[in-house]
Amino acid sequence: MRAGPTQEEIRRHNLGTLLRYVHVRGPTSRAELTASLGLNRSTIGALTADLAAAGLVTEELPRDHGRTGRPSLVVRPEHERVYAYAFTVEVDRLTAARVGLGGKVLDRREVPRPADVVAPLVEFIRETEASVPAGTTCVGSGVAVCAMARHDDGRVYLGDAAVLEEALAAGLGGALSESRTSAPPVTVRNVADLAALAEHTRGVATGCDNVIYLHGDAGIGGGIIAAGRAMTGHRGHGGEVGHMVVNPQGRACGCGSQGCWETEIGEYALLRAADRDGKGRQAVTDVVDAARRGDVVAQAAVRQVGRWLGFGVANLVNIINPEMVIFGGSLREVYLASAAQVRERLTRMALPACRQHVRLRTPDLGDDAPLFGAAELAFERLLADPLDAATS
């Protein structure tokens, strides 16, 4: 239990709230900020002045000022001067981007995932920093990884992922500190958690407070938002829905258990059911395309995986009662091709009260949802306390 905030804490909170508003919604008039944030005009003016002095926003006259009278100044996030690095380390690709405040992608590169994932990301930072104009501020880096990441210290578990995470933090931190006195922080989190964050912040789940994002690749990950906040669990491992056992008579899973959801709906499950070799996203797309063209084996495979997809979604809907379930990664294609099977299972297995308001969706941000989420993760510290983070 904690007592209420001090005046200075309130001011910092309000600075963060205002900056978050323009970061998420884009350039906004002072009049709209006054109405939306429930603060008076002079307070908005003072907060904006502080943020402008810190180089985080600019104010300008609206371009198209139709009414008579004094126009309300427009507050715009400084997306060219304030930025973060966002990276994704996925099963089959690496993505690196420099993202400006407001979520604008300034530089972007994507390569097939090599054995060493650290060197290309460090190289990206070095090259990008060399061309960044003077007077800019990097607030940090966020990394989305296909493995379990612990929230409190950002450490990644499973296999060699711990090694990866340490190397990433060291390599990225080193590259960033070359051009600065202190290295902005590097934070690592699970792909599904970050995709959920991105879709909740500026995607299909904007305004939805109870959301499950399912990310499919070789495995299945889940990012859960409950009452508007990431449901991270005790040590940040919440959302390992791929290891919910759905088929007690099923196949052995890499985790040591048997019949995990990902053994029934992961990429390998679809390819096995379709009697195909290959792996990765393209192989999944090929099966879905073949099913659309009338290949009966591919059609049966898609339906089978769709039924198991609906099975697990129904369980999660009963447990979590979400407003929206989002199908991302390779599950996007699988869901779109098997929506009938998914809905049939959901109707049969989920309680009416739990399922009656749930919406099934695909990501607005597409395959870049984890990348945008990594950027949001990097911006978190700035948005929580703008003046402190901007000057450190």
Next chain:
Amino acid sequence: MRAGPTQEEIRRHNLGTLLRYVHVRGPTSRAELTASLGLNRSTIGALTADLAAAGLVTEELPRDHGRTGRPSLVVRPEHERVYAYAFTVEVDRLTAARVGLGGKVLDRREVPRPADVVAPLVEFIRETEASVPAGTTCVGSGVAVCAMARHDDGRVYLGDAAVLEEALAAGLGGALSESRTSAPPVTVRNVADLAALAEHTRGVATGCDNVIYLHGDAGIGGGIIAAGRAMTGHRGHGGEVGHMVVNPQGRACGCGSQGCWETEIGEYALLRAADRDGKGRQAVTDVVDAARRGDVVAQAAVRQVGRWLGFGVANLVNIINPEMVIFGGSLREVYLASAAQVRERLTRMALPACRQHVRLRTPDLGDDAPLFGAAELAFERLLADPLDAATS
């Protein structure tokens, strides 16, 4: 997004924080309040004076004042003058209590559940109110029901439960308003949600922010606390873990699905496995006792149900990553008799990262956990805004 609070909002927040502190922890010295709440002495003094003027706390000299110098006054919740009604409507019993601020049970009655559950509860209120001293304040009523309750409007779903809930609200509201100008509110919620709230507030899960409470009777309910708050889901139906399907080849469930967790671990499942007739809590206890005495059929039944109990717990541990799982209702006995099977399944099926810090426990508040939770629910409005609720 909302701006920070006003001075008046902070004062109300601080009043609620102080009152909640003594409500949960009992009589507390001003010195401890000053240290724990991070407010200065004069603020604590002013807040306490406001609460005392509203009749919510008293201040007194400590009984055993060993040190020299001026003693720190002890702030004590007014448990005789400020109270709530708490009721549980369980499968086989009704419980009614008048609970004083601070969680002290002042009056209590328990009867086997009759067909009409409303009349006995209304009668309890009438009789109790007739003997309550003048100058007391009833802040509301909380009801724990074995059915799905929606949080936003307190409506109960499934079967005739909606009828029950309306009748409860009308009957209790009517009985309460007889002795007042306005009826204190009646709020209804699921047994498992309220047991979780009680154990989190003043039971085994105090200080744990990620908790799953499992309540067993004929069915299985779950109360989930994530990041310190009830995970209620989009419409308050979160936690319907009893309808997570664990056995696709399993039995038909009353919900229309097949192989739901409650068909494998509910009371009927244990009795069926033990080849016994009967129903209810006592029948479960009889099987567990028989197993302890060496009855091989009962032992096999307990082990079988224990394995399925561990199966579902493992799934929930992977999805939620709780710090603690609490086994309540009839699951208390089942868990205590089959802890080895539960742990074996948990070890085999849950990811090490998700399970390595989880503690398996039984309720500190025993079978009264839902009753204490119902009281906490009734006190919520008072603790959120003490002066407003106390005078309304």
